[in-house]
Amino acid sequence: MGDVRRGGASGEARPESAEDLTEVSDFFRALGKQIKLLRERAGMTQKELAGHVGYTEALIGAVERGKRTPQPELLDAADKLLDAGGLLSIAKEDVQRAKAKARVRHPAWFRDYAGLEEEAIELHDFSMVDVPGLLQTEAHARAVFAMRQPLLTEEVIEMRVAARMARQEILTRWPRAIFSWVIDEGVLHRPLGGADVHAAQLRRLLEVGQTRGMVIQVLPLDRTEHAGMDGPFILITPKGRPQNAYIEVQTSSRLISDQEEVRILNARYGTLRAQAHTPQESLSLIEKMLGER
Structure with missing residues (x-):
């Protein structure tokens, strides 16, 4: 066998x-809030941002709520589009570490x-x-x-x-x-x-x-x-x-x-x-x- x-x-x-993954969940929610704040500051809707970065509107909404993990290409594209000055791009390595830790949510x-x-x-x-x-x-x-x-x-x-x-x-x-x-x-x-x-x-x-x-x-x-x-x-x-x-x-x-x-x-x-x-x-x-x- x-x-x-x-x-x-x-x-x-x-x-x-009930594994304690509050830290991981909080990180994704905080990152999502940052994306939302930068998007709103730029006067852009979720649909408009989605069209520019090649995502669906629903997926952008899920990322902003911390329900979906932003991929590196999204962070780079959003950083440039929303004039974030590297604030989002620099989070890519932290996202990868959080994703590895988040596996234990299963x-x-x-x-x-x-x-x-x-x-x-x-x-x-x-x-x-x-x-x-x-x-x-x-x-x-x-x-x-x-x-x-x-x-x-x-x-x-x-x-x-x-x-x-x-x-x-x-x-x-x-x-x-x-x-x-x-x-x-x-x-x-x-x-x-x-x-x-x-x-x-x-x-x-x-x-x-x-x-x-x-x-x-x-x-x-x-x-x-x-x-x-x-x-x-x-x-x-x-x-x-x-x-x-x-x-x-x-x-x-x-x-x-x-x-x-x-x-x-x-x-x-x-x-x-x-x-x-x-x-x-x-x-x-x-x-x-x-x-x-």
């Missing part, structure tokens, strides 16, 4: 702990996978319970963590939400990794967080699915064959390393490097993609669901 790592000290449990059982994900050059995800974490909106993620049993504290919920949003930075990097997701149609009918949160989540799926290099496929409910009945899984290839697989179920998680197990999951994923709607059919289905709301 290859390297199979299980979450928790016992090798099975996935305990939730629960202990998830950190090995999170480390691989950050280095990923290829990622394929089959989901049949919830929207994949990399595609979740902030409101959807917050709703999911808030309904966790046993209940999490508000502090832990916000920590988990921030960590999940930070993971999504890999979707904005260039050169872009290869991404694909196969999502069971049942997930799209589950309005977690309420109607408004769910509608925004469907729009987010459309946005990602229309992005070059990212493929979303929906596995329809009427299929008489389903290659993923053993449950969801992720195939991930870190740079310069063999492909791994990751599985979560209830209180257990597995990070698998045994190449025979990975090969089998690869074969299943290929079948799932063949059984699913095409990418365009999938986006059309999501658009139809939004139109019916």
Whole structure:
């Protein structure tokens, strides 16, 4: 058997702990406030700044709230554009150190996978319970963590939400990794967080699915064959390393490097993609669901 790592000290449990990362969170919030202050001083809206630096308005807003980590190129561009005199550019090294420390915002059982994900050059995800974490909106993620049993504290919920949003930075990097997701149609009918949160989540799926290099496929409910009945899984290839697989179920998680197990999951994923709607059919289905709301 290859390297199979299980979450928790016992090798099975996935305990939730409230790690103290106030210093990291405060740093990102303070840096975001500085960007906002400089932007407003320059008489510029979030949309205008986003257009100049090549980000989306929503991403600029998340950075200013301390919910997303500003990339070095954003700090350099904003520093020049907002006439910050080096105030933002000089923070790049501090941001990198904070990002490394912020990894512990993830629960202990998830950190090995999170480390691989950050280095990923290829990622394929089959989901049949919830929207994949990399595609979740902030409101959807917050709703999911808030309904966790046993209940999490508000502090832990916000920590988990921030960590999940930070993971999504890999979707904005260039050169872009290869991404694909196969999502069971049942997930799209589950309005977690309420109607408004769910509608925004469907729009987010459309946005990602229309992005070059990212493929979303929906596995329809009427299929008489389903290659993923053993449950969801992720195939991930870190740079310069063999492909791994990751599985979560209830209180257990597995990070698998045994190449025979990975090969089998690869074969299943290929079948799932063949059984699913095409990418365009999938986006059309999501658009139809939004139109019916």
